[in-house]
Amino acid sequence: MDNNEIIRQLIAKKIVTISPDSEFVYASGMHSPIYTDLRQTISYPELRQAIAENLAALIKQEFPAVTVIGGVATAGIPHAAWVAQVMGLPMIYVRSKPKDHGKGRQIEGRVDANDHIVLIDDLISTGGSVLSAVQAVRKEGAQVDGVSSIFTYLLPDADENFKKADTKFAPLLNYRELIEQEIAKTVTKDQYEELLAWHKDPWHWQR
Numbered sequence: 784m785d786n787n788e789i790i791r792q793l794i795a796k797k798i799v800t801i802s803p804d805s806e807f808v809y810a811s812g813m814h815s816p817i818y819t820d821l822r823q824t825i826s827y828p829e830l831r832q833a834i835a836e837n838l839a840a841l842i843k844q845e846f847p848a849v850t851v852i853g854g855v856a857t858a859g860i861p862h863a864a865w866v867a868q869v870m871g872l873p874m875i876y877v878r879s880k881p882k883d884h885g886k887g888r889q890i891e892g893r894v895d896a897n898d899h900i901v902l903i904d905d906l907i908s909t910g911g912s913v914l915s916a917v918q919a920v921r922k923e924g925a926q927v928d929g930v931s932s933i934f935t936y937l938l939p940d941a942d943e944n945f946k947k948a949d950t951k952f953a954p955l956l957n958y959r960e961l962i963e964q965e966i967a968k969t970v971t972k973d974q975y976e977e978l979l980a981w982h983k984d985p986w987h988w989q990r
Contacts, residue, residue, distance in 0.1 A: 784829070784830075784833035785837075786837060786955065786956055786960070787964060788833070789834060789837065789955075790956060790960065790964055791964075792827070792830050792833075793819075793821075793824075793830075793934075794961075794965070794969075796823070796827065798819065798820055798821060798823045798824060799817065799818070799819045799821075799934075800817065800818045800819075801817050801961075801962070801965060801969070802816055803816040803970065803974035803975075803977040803978050804816075804977075806989065809908075811908075813985055813986060814989050815981060815985065815988070816978055816981050816988075817936075817958070817961075817978070817981075819934060821858065821905040821906050821934060822905065824862075824933070825861050831862070831865060832865070834862065835862065835865035835866050835868070835869050836869055837955055838862065838866050838903065838931060838933070838955050839869040839870045841931060841953055842870070842901050842931055842953070843870070845931070845951070845953040846899070846901045846929050846931075846951075846953070848899040848928060849870075849872065849899050849901045850873070850897075850898050850899045850900070851872060851873045851874065851875055851893075851898045851899070851901075851925075852866050852867040852872050852873070852874050852875075852900075852901055852903065853874070853875045853876060853900050853901065853902040853903065853916070853920065854874065854875070854876040854902070854903055854904075855877055855902055855903065855904040855912065855913050855916045856876060856877060856878045856916075858904065858905040858906070859876075859902070859904040859905055859913075859932075860876045862903050862933065863876065863902075863903040866903060874892060875891060875892030875893070875894060875900070876890070876892065877889060877890050877891075877902065877916040877919055878890075878891075879912065879915070879916075889919050890920060890923060894920065894925045895925065896924045896925060897926075898925045898926060899928045900920055900925055900926065900927050900928065901927075901928055901929055901930070901931055902916055902927060902930050902931075903930075903931050903932065904916075904930070904932045905933050905934070906932060906933065906934050906935070907930075907932045907934070907935040907936070908935075908936055908938060908941065909938060909940040909941050909944060910930075910940070910941040910944040910945055910952070911944065913930050914944055914945070914948045914950065917930065917948060917950055918948075927950065928951065929950060929951035929953060930951070930952050931952075931953050931954065931955065932952075932954045932955065933954070933955050933956060934954065934955070934957065934958075935952075935954040935956075935957050935958065936958045937957045937958050937982070938982075938985060958982060959982075962975060962978045962979075
């Protein structure tokens with residue numbers, strides 16, 4: 784299954800919903816014509832396997848020195864596990880904050896100063912949560928080669944945040960690819976322009 788087919792499956796299964804004539808409101812308060820619920824991919828074995836295989840191929844290409852796959856809690860954890868299995872690599876996962884009991888760990892799994900870690904999350908909007916995980920791993924003395932994800936909106940904020948954090952980002956799928964694939968199917972030219980308008984200035988877009 785190639786990336787185009789993965790996009791088709793995400794839309795067909797309503798894991799990604801495009802609604803340029805209405806809007807969704809995110810937890811951040813941002814209004815958007817697209818909603819993604821990539822946590823639902825865990826319920827579809829063929830789709831999740833394709834995602835894992837394609838992410839593994841991407842990571843091998845973009846981060847050839849990788850020795851450990853890391854999952855960002857919570858949505859990145861299952862995909863990191865499947866990618867680590869495909870690549871035959873160790874896995875870790877990173878909590879949003881340290882535990883408040885026991886040894887107070889934020890990172891579960893072995894982390895070594897010689898490791899080259901790639902962190903996986905399901906969705907990147909601004910990159911804030913995954914970059915916090917990057918910082919936590921680096922604080923433990925390990926090398927983070929970069930971040931990968933199933934999907935990204937390609938928002939300017941994310942680009943700027945990854946640059947500031949000096950962290951390479953390699954997503955499998957992105958917003959531009961998705962809407963350009965859909966313009967020939969379910970999205971009209973006017974709707975496509977509306978989708979581009981949101982992407983250009985998402986914080987001020989409203990229907």
